[in-house]
Amino acid sequence: MYPLAIDEHIFLRRIKKYSEEKFPRYRYVPGIHPHPMRDEEGHSFGIEENEIESWSVDEWKENQEYLYGVDLYNNHYYWESHEAWEGMWRAVKPHSKPHKFLQGLIKLSASILKIRMAKQVPMDIAGAQRLAKSGFELLEPVKTDGEIYMGIELKSHLNKMEKYLEPVMNGTIIEVDNEVPIIELELDE
Structure with missing residues (x-):
C-alpha cells in the first residue's frame, strides 16, 4: 500500500487555506x-x-x-497544484505575463516533485534543476514588473525559493518537508 496524505505527518501544516476545495487522499508521486x-x-x-x-x-x-492550486502547493501536493494551474495556463495567450507566471509556478512546483522523486531515483535531481532554472527564468520578468502579482510578492517568494533550492542547484538531494517556502497571498492588494 502506498502512503496516504493523512499518514505523511512530515507534510502536515497549519496554514491559511484560500480555496473551498478538499485535498486529495494522497500526494501523487x-x-x-x-x-x-x-x-x-x-x-x-x-x-x-x-x-x-x-x-x-x-x-x-x-x-x-x-x-x-496555491493550497495544493502549500500542502505539498505538487503534481496536483500543477494540474490545477495548467488549465488556467492553457486558457491565456501564450507568452503573455499570466502565461509566463503560471508556467513559472508550475515548473517550480514540478521541480519540488522531482526532488521528492530523486530520493528513489537520484538522477531525477537533474530534472529538478532544469525545472527550477526554467521556473525562475519565467518568473523573473513578472517579478521585475511589479511588487505583487496575483497576490504573490514575487521578489520575496523567489528569494526564499532560491535559498531553499540552492543545494539542489549544486547537485544535493534535499528533504522535501515543511522548509519548502509556501505561497503567501496578499489578500489586501
Missing part, C-alpha cells in the same frame, strides 16, 4: 502512487477536468482554480 487520472485507484479517476475558457488576472481572489 510517480512510481509510488497510482496515477490520479489514469489508474482506477487514482484519487481523480473518472472526474471530468474543468475546461477553463478564460479568466482575468484582476479577479484572482475569486478564481477557485488558482486558489486551489
Whole structure:
C-alpha cells in the first residue's frame, strides 16, 4: 500500500487555506502512487477536468482554480497544484505575463516533485534543476514588473525559493518537508 496524505505527518501544516476545495487522499508521486487520472485507484479517476475558457488576472481572489492550486502547493501536493494551474495556463495567450507566471509556478512546483522523486531515483535531481532554472527564468520578468502579482510578492517568494533550492542547484538531494517556502497571498492588494 502506498502512503496516504493523512499518514505523511512530515507534510502536515497549519496554514491559511484560500480555496473551498478538499485535498486529495494522497500526494501523487510517480512510481509510488497510482496515477490520479489514469489508474482506477487514482484519487481523480473518472472526474471530468474543468475546461477553463478564460479568466482575468484582476479577479484572482475569486478564481477557485488558482486558489486551489496555491493550497495544493502549500500542502505539498505538487503534481496536483500543477494540474490545477495548467488549465488556467492553457486558457491565456501564450507568452503573455499570466502565461509566463503560471508556467513559472508550475515548473517550480514540478521541480519540488522531482526532488521528492530523486530520493528513489537520484538522477531525477537533474530534472529538478532544469525545472527550477526554467521556473525562475519565467518568473523573473513578472517579478521585475511589479511588487505583487496575483497576490504573490514575487521578489520575496523567489528569494526564499532560491535559498531553499540552492543545494539542489549544486547537485544535493534535499528533504522535501515543511522548509519548502509556501505561497503567501496578499489578500489586501
